[in-house]
Amino acid sequence: MLRKRQVHLDFHTSEHVPVGDKFSKEQFQSALKAGHVDSITVFSKCHHGWSYHPTKANKMHPNLKFDLLGAQLEACKEINVKAPVYISAGYDEKDFLKHPEWRCVVSPNKEGQAEYENEVHFHLLCFNTGYLDVLCSQIEEVMQNYNPCGIFLDIISPKICYCESCKRDMKALGMDIENEKDREAFSQIVFNKYLEATNNAVRKYSEETTIFHNQGHIPKGDYRFIEKNTHLELESLPTGGWGYDHFPLSAAYVRTLKDVEFLGMTGKFHHSWGEFGGFKHPNALIYEAALSIMNGAGCSVGDQLHPLCEMNMATYNLIGKAYSMVEEKEPWLIDAKNTADIAVLSAEAITGDRDVKADTGANRMLLECNYLYDFIDEAAALEKYKLLILPDVEGISEKMTEKVKAFLKNGGKVIASAGSIVKNNEFILDFGSEYIGENELTPTYLIPHYEVVNGVTEYLMRADFNKFKVNSGEVIASVQNPYFNRTLEHFCSHAHTPNNPDEIFPGAVINGNVAYIGWNIFTAYANHGHLCFKELFKAITEKMLSDEKTVTAEIPDKAVVTLCRQEKEKRSILHLLYAHTTVRGKGTEVIEDTVPLYNVSCAVKYEKQPGRVALQPQNEELKFEYVNGFVSFTVPRVDIHAMVVIED
Numbered sequence: 001m002l003r004k005r006q007v008h009l010d011f012h013t014s015e016h017v018p019v020g021d022k023f024s025k026e027q028f029q030s031a032l033k034a035g036h037v038d039s040i041t042v043f044s045k046c047h048h049g050w051s052y053h054p055t056k057a058n059k060m061h062p063n064l065k066f067d068l069l070g071a072q073l074e075a076c077k078e079i080n081v082k083a084p085v086y087i088s089a090g091y092d093e094k095d096f097l098k099h100p101e102w103r104c105v106v107s108p109n110k111e112g113q114a115e116y117e118n119e120v121h122f123h124l125l126c127f128n129t130g131y132l133d134v135l136c137s138q139i140e141e142v143m144q145n146y147n148p149c150g151i152f153l154d155i156i157s158p159k160i161c162y163c164e165s166c167k168r169d170m171k172a173l174g175m176d177i178e179n180e181k182d183r184e185a186f187s188q189i190v191f192n193k194y195l196e197a198t199n200n201a202v203r204k205y206s207e208e209t210t211i212f213h214n215q216g217h218i219p220k221g222d223y224r225f226i227e228k229n230t231h232l233e234l235e236s237l238p239t240g241g242w243g244y245d246h247f248p249l250s251a252a253y254v255r256t257l258k259d260v261e262f263l264g265m266t267g268k269f270h271h272s273w274g275e276f277g278g279f280k281h282p283n284a285l286i287y288e289a290a291l292s293i294m295n296g297a298g299c300s301v302g303d304q305l306h307p308l309c310e311m312n313m314a315t316y317n318l319i320g321k322a323y324s325m326v327e328e329k330e331p332w333l334i335d336a337k338n339t340a341d342i343a344v345l346s347a348e349a350i351t352g353d354r355d356v357k358a359d360t361g362a363n364r365m366l367l368e369c370n371y372l373y374d375f376i377d378e379a380a381a382l383e384k385y386k387l388l389i390l391p392d393v394e395g396i397s398e399k400m401t402e403k404v405k406a407f408l409k410n411g412g413k414v415i416a417s418a419g420s421i422v423k424n425n426e427f428i429l430d431f432g433s434e435y436i437g438e439n440e441l442t443p444t445y446l447i448p449h450y451e452v453v454n455g456v457t458e459y460l461m462r463a464d465f466n467k468f469k470v471n472s473g474e475v476i477a478s479v480q481n482p483y484f485n486r487t488l489e490h491f492c493s494h495a496h497t498p499n500n501p502d503e504i505f506p507g508a509v510i511n512g513n514v515a516y517i518g519w520n521i522f523t524a525y526a527n528h529g530h531l532c533f534k535e536l537f538k539a540i541t542e543k544m545l546s547d548e549k550t551v552t553a554e555i556p557d558k559a560v561v562t563l564c565r566q567e568k569e570k571r572s573i574l575h576l577l578y579a580h581t582t583v584r585g586k587g588t589e590v591i592e593d594t595v596p597l598y599n600v601s602c603a604v605k606y607e608k609q610p611g612r613v614a615l616q617p618q619n620e621e622l623k624f625e626y627v628n629g630f631v632s633f634t635v636p637r638v639d640i641h642a643m644v645v646i647e648d
């Protein structure tokens with residue numbers, strides 16, 4: 001089983017600074033103990049290209065005088081801390097300078113350059129060169145000499161490359177370097193070659209060693225990549241560019257994959273990797289660790305070791321505050337499976353675009369409405385869900401369309417938006433409406449036929465809209481157009497043209513098990529965040545789920561709610577998490593002071609009268625009622641994270 005209290009100990013060290021002079025086994029061990037750490041990823045080779053142990057396959061860091069890796073591994077073994085080994089794969093700055101022919105040329109106009117052209121930074125190497133063989137020999141050497149429990153290979157992803165070797169091999173395969181599709185296809189060929197070769201280098205020596213290839217994102221629906229890893233590590237530093245909503249989205253997908261264990265990887269830094277001396281507030285790390293465990297993940301905290309190799313005790317005391325909490329809660333985390341009412345068919349899985357906004361917007365709405373949800377790809381089974389969301393984007397396969405139809409036939413419900421169910425100018429599902437076409441005027445105005453906080457009026461919709469005709473069903477929202485588009489020919493006022501009340505047509509409809517929203521509401525919510533988008537989504541979802549909704553908690557939109565089941569222990573665990581973020585500096589969202597929530601009422605759909613309801617690990621029993629299949633109780637205090645355990 002994957003350990004739940006891990007540290008990723010970054011150690012990228014220039015040849016211009018001293019290394020290792022202050023390493024002490026006892027100091028290393030006491031830091032790990034203070035941090036309640038049970039696994040730490042240590043370094044064989046860093047982005048600068050240096051090894052931290054004697055080597056024939058590479059060069060040892062010129063200022064290192066002993067086997068640092070060996071000493072760290074021994075220190076860990078003595079105190080039963082696991083220690084996977086990191087090997088930089090994508091970057092090797094030493095070899096980038098020594099072997100220009102191995103350079104990844106990411107742009108035809110920038111020969112010899114790589115990512116971060118305008119910055120002082122590491123440069124990428126191309127796996128379609130002799131570099132791949134060298135990398136594999138470095139992996140083999142580590143396997144032979146240290147037989148580590150895991151190998152972590154870093155910063156790799158399919159890269160379009162214009163190096164001589166890529167140009168030559170594309171030509172040999174009959175591919176055209178001028179053609180974008182060919183370039184993409186070839187980058188995937190090279191990437192597969194890398195995955196295959198590096199995995200073989202590990203497997204040649206051990207079947208047990210874990211393998212993870214890090215690309216900073218788990219691409220949804222891409223099994224060519226996913227299956228090459230023994231487990232997944234979801235790199236997601238909330239203050240390092242990923243934001244606080246990225247991890248819940250990534251976890252909501254990864255936990256649907258069969259038999260895949262995973263970690264949520266955050267950092268101890270104020271911002272991100274490489275930040276010597278950067279610290280976040282302990283409340284932030286407690287929040288981030290709790291967010292991991294309540295989403296079915298173990299935890300990993302990124303740290304950067306000082307070149308002299310003395311572990312920073314302020315860092316490990318900080319980590320200890322979060323990991324002592326995780327350690328106490330572990331009995332309720334083992335084999336706990338997340339429950340979900342709703343599945344979202346990931347727009348990324350359909351389009352292959354990892355920056356697709358439809359997923360971001362859907363995830364935010366679901367989080368803010370405190371629904372229980374998963375993100376899925378087309379391979380997932382739908383039966384366990386009550387409601388399926390098809391967000392915005394076109395391109396669902398024929399096979400998936402048939403799956404959706406069968407799901408509806410068996411009583412499942414579907415909310416579709418914009419182009420998600422449009423093919424060849426027709427709806428692919430039969431729900432009593434006819435597709436007309438894309439609306440030419442923008443922005444539109446929504447008139448709700450449901451309760452909203454500001455009352456019924458015309459609400460601005462900064463979103464694309466598909467027109468449709470309703471033959472049967474309940475129109476839940478109507479639309480008005482503006483008088484005209486804002487163009488060079490004419491405009492009105494500062495922003496956009498007001499609504500024209502003369503014409504009104506359907507904007508969203510519910511008919512039986514299908515709801516359709518004409519706007520690309522999820523993409524628009526990610527871009528603009530208007531409340532009226534979420535109110536529309538929530539009104540429809542509440543109607544569709546009705547009394548099938550598993551959890552209702554009177555808790556703010558910023559709170560996160562999940563429910564897990566430990567089948568063996570015959571108990572369910574309700575997780576409630578709450579902290580507010582504040583923007584500091586240039587847009588960094590931080591957590592510092594926290595405000596507890598008091599007397600949170602909750603209702604959980606439960607098959608039978610529970611034997612006991614208690615807050616854990618404090619073992620504080622809660623009074624509860626069991627009426628009409630719902631167990632209800634009040635949580636007296638949520639101080640960042642609370643765990644209510646309902647026993648059968």
Ligand SMILES: [Zn+2]
Binds near residue numbers: 103126161162164166
């Ligand atoms: Zn290349």
